[in-house]
Amino acid sequence: MPSARAVDVRSTRIDARGMDRDLRILVVEPDPERVLGIINALTDAGWSDVKALARISGLNRTVKEFVPDIVLIDLTNPDRDTLEHISDATESSKRPVALFVDHTDEDLTQAALNAGVSAYVVDGLKMERIKSVLETAIARFKVMRQMQSELDAAKQALEDRKTIDRAKGILMRQRDMSEDEAYSLLRKTAMDQNRKVIDVAQALVTAADLLS
Structure with missing residues (x-):
């Protein structure tokens, strides 16, 4: 051919x-x-x-x-x-x-x-x-x-938001924080470690799941 x-x-x-x-x-x-x-x-x-x-x-x-x-x-x-x-x-x-x-x-x-x-x-x-x-x-x-691509991005954004919300909830329970304080801590930790907020939140959620 x-x-x-x-x-x-x-x-x-x-x-x-x-x-x-x-x-x-x-x-x-x-x-x-x-x-x-x-x-x-x-x-x-x-x-x-x-x-x-x-x-x-x-x-x-x-x-x-x-x-x-x-x-x-x-x-x-x-x-x-x-x-x-x-x-x-x-x-x-x-x-x-x-x-x-x-x-x-x-x-x-x-x-x-x-x-x-x-x-x-x-x-x-x-x-x-x-x-x-x-x-x-x-x-x-x-x-x-x-x-x-836009649909995938929207789905990922929704999953990231759920993970961050879970991480905030963990901090609020463990450290008696408000939601705003919990998010500020996540953001500060991300900045200090040169990481994304979602990566810090995922690590926290994973650790909490392993210890539960």
């Missing part, structure tokens, strides 16, 4: 500015003639670092070896096994996936989105649409990644 030059995969090719010209693209397509057509269309759009894969079953392994920035999958009728392969490949790598299908239904569409597909295009892959579809997939991927 055709593949193009190797590049430094440590560089960031999907950034806040949008689509970089140096994207590494993995194409999953069983038909050799369509593979050539897709690669030519990608080259015309400005992307030449492309690798082709004939079988979806090899997706996870190839993703780990090739480390693409985006995966383009062209299949006539995807099934649950296909979506499972996609989910496995995107779960650890967190990269956009554009899936082109000829036919679908509501359940399969939702399952594809749940599997990590960034762009789900019905009515097959049209060569003239590759550029716009990949741009859409990357844009949606960035939005979803930002939303997930």
